[in-house]
Amino acid sequence: MKELQHLNKYFLKYKSHLIIGSIITVVARIFLLFTPRYVKEIFVTIERYADNLITKEAFKAELTTAILYIIGAAVIAGILTFFMRQTIINVSRYIEYDLKNEIYAHYQKLSSNFYKKNRTGDLMNRISEDVGRVRMYAGPALMYSINTITLFTIVLIYMFSAAPKLALFTIAPLPILSVVIYRLSRKIHKRSTTVQQYLSKLSTYTQESFSGISVIKAYGIEPLTAVNFKQLSATSKEKQIHLAKVQALFFPMMILLIGASNLLVIYIGGMQYINGEIESLGTIAEFIIYVNMLTWPVATVGWVTSIVQQAEASQKRINEFLKIEPEIKNMVANPTEITGDIAFNNVSFTYDDTNIQALKNVSFTIKAGETLAILGKTGSGKSTILDLVGRLYDVDAGSITINGTEINKLNLTDLRNSIGYVPQDAFLFSDSIKNNIKFGKEDATDADVIKAAKNAQVHNNIIKFNNGYDTVLGERGITLSGGQKQRISIARAIIKSPKILLFDDCLSAVDTETEEQILKNLNTLSKGKTTIIVSHRVSSAKNADKIIVLEKGQIVQQGNHDTLLAAKGYYKNLYLKQKSETAHK
Numbered sequence: 001m002k003e004l005q006h007l008n009k010y011f012l013k014y015k016s017h018l019i020i021g022s023i024i025t026v027v028a029r030i031f032l033l034f035t036p037r038y039v040k041e042i043f044v045t046i047e048r049y050a051d052n053l054i055t056k057e058a059f060k061a062e063l064t065t066a067i068l069y070i071i072g073a074a075v076i077a078g079i080l081t082f083f084m085r086q087t088i089i090n091v092s093r094y095i096e097y098d099l100k101n102e103i104y105a106h107y108q109k110l111s112s113n114f115y116k117k118n119r120t121g122d123l124m125n126r127i128s129e130d131v132g133r134v135r136m137y138a139g140p141a142l143m144y145s146i147n148t149i150t151l152f153t154i155v156l157i158y159m160f161s162a163a164p165k166l167a168l169f170t171i172a173p174l175p176i177l178s179v180v181i182y183r184l185s186r187k188i189h190k191r192s193t194t195v196q197q198y199l200s201k202l203s204t205y206t207q208e209s210f211s212g213i214s215v216i217k218a219y220g221i222e223p224l225t226a227v228n229f230k231q232l233s234a235t236s237k238e239k240q241i242h243l244a245k246v247q248a249l250f251f252p253m254m255i256l257l258i259g260a261s262n263l264l265v266i267y268i269g270g271m272q273y274i275n276g277e278i279e280s281l282g283t284i285a286e287f288i289i290y291v292n293m294l295t296w297p298v299a300t301v302g303w304v305t306s307i308v309q310q311a312e313a314s315q316k317r318i319n320e321f322l323k324i325e326p327e328i329k330n331m332v333a334n335p336t337e338i339t340g341d342i343a344f345n346n347v348s349f350t351y352d353d354t355n356i357q358a359l360k361n362v363s364f365t366i367k368a369g370e371t372l373a374i375l376g377k378t379g380s381g382k383s384t385i386l387d388l389v390g391r392l393y394d395v396d397a398g399s400i401t402i403n404g405t406e407i408n409k410l411n412l413t414d415l416r417n418s419i420g421y422v423p424q425d426a427f428l429f430s431d432s433i434k435n436n437i438k439f440g441k442e443d444a445t446d447a448d449v450i451k452a453a454k455n456a457q458v459h460n461n462i463i464k465f466n467n468g469y470d471t472v473l474g475e476r477g478i479t480l481s482g483g484q485k486q487r488i489s490i491a492r493a494i495i496k497s498p499k500i501l502l503f504d505d506c507l508s509a510v511d512t513e514t515e516e517q518i519l520k521n522l523n524t525l526s527k528g529k530t531t532i533i534v535s536h537r538v539s540s541a542k543n544a545d546k547i548i549v550l551e552k553g554q555i556v557q558q559g560n561h562d563t564l565l566a567a568k569g570y571y572k573n574l575y576l577k578q579k580s581e582t583a584h585k
């Protein structure tokens, strides 16, 4: 129960609901217990009438009163049971909601490294299935426990006061029932976990096959994927049948044990009646109802134990993630103004998961409003520089300053808000084009969206779609070309009008003419903004105030277009190569 203590703060938050729910539960059970008592009364009345101890009128009157009491109590118990569920089960839904929000908020604080180390499926499982299991503890388990304790206490008092020996024999098989149900529940849980695993394997496989359908068709491997699917679903079916077998045992077991208890009551009760130890057959009827009433709560002891164990295991998995501290923390509570002077001072950086040193003693400065272009072979560390400017990682050695202040002494939210970042692989959400662009600035007007799209040279493409800016992208929407995606992603960054613009090779999929136009627009737009452009093309870099060339994480050339062309090296070679390629087109 150590892990589940995490939920105590929520129980405290909803304590009034829980207290009211518990009181309602207790009162509902008390009313439910009217039935057996009045059934016994009916028997006694019948016996007295049969022995001519009361008149027909008195018999009718007593019978009617007893029946009315039974109906009245059942109606009240029913209404209270409704409110019992409405309070306690609702609390479990509130807790589920709070816990999901807590986990989601924490996930968002965690650094890129966390997402690299853990699989998306696992993150999703902990926020959905594990929280679901924990909810079973916070709601049903709690409700059934209060229910069982109340019912058991009252019924035992009633039974022992009415006929102690009979009571003892009646409750004797119940612990066996509880143990049997506990064992069965554990088995069911184990098998249903396996079933879940197979179902998720099956859905992952199906989803991947459909997302990659063009590759599957191009390679003509549909029959192979069909065979794999059949094998997976056959195993899944076997696991389901395996589970159904234990599930099928649940109710027969209960019926068997209830039957045994009923027989015991009738046998012992009958003997006691013959020996005159109990005065009325009504006591036997009353006890039979008690046994049937107790069976479900006793069965739930086993069930609840298994729910608590599962919830404990799930909460442990949730706590594992909740305990992880974000590697990148905001150290400054006060807002900081970012103007855009950036300096790298002898920066070195190694990715700790791959141990690859991506940057070695990198130093450069960019003044606010200037443009820096970074060129270099693939894997030379260009994107890493952009990640470090956005403080997705902290440097190992050296320092990065913005406006002369070390980057980790700036307010992290302010820093990220003042950056417009266009990644290498443009990621667009399954939403309208308009909302994808507005993502950079929630309060942007339609005119702002159109202006940004025009500057990113994508407006003319968008208006050709039937729904224009309302065209939905993604799985159920239109598929965009690589270049269109890149340009929408650029529009998203520039609509924000940030102090710092970071472009990670984001013009690679557009033709050189469009590239030139975008760069021209950016030139006007980025007045007063610091811009870093990562590229493989000289055409994207040539107008920059400063150009650096990286090789294996180190700066090997630094200057501007003219000085670098005048010198021998990577930049000049690339320029000549790309110039001759354009000439041959």
Ligand SMILES: Nc1ncnc2c1ncn2[C@@H]1O[C@H](COP(=O)(O)OP(=O)(O)OP(=O)(O)O)[C@@H](O)[C@H]1O
Pocket (backbone or CB within 6 Å): 351, 353, 354, 356, 357, 358, 376, 377, 378, 379, 380, 381, 382, 383, 384, 385, 424, 505
């Ligand atoms: N998230 C990461 N985790 C571990 N290693 C990484 C990560 N990102 C990059 N690396 C490694 O760091 C080195 C530099 O990568 P980086 O992405 O900065 O290069 P790049 O110059 O931008 O390459 P490209 O032009 O292909 O985009 C590479 O060797 C790469 O394998």
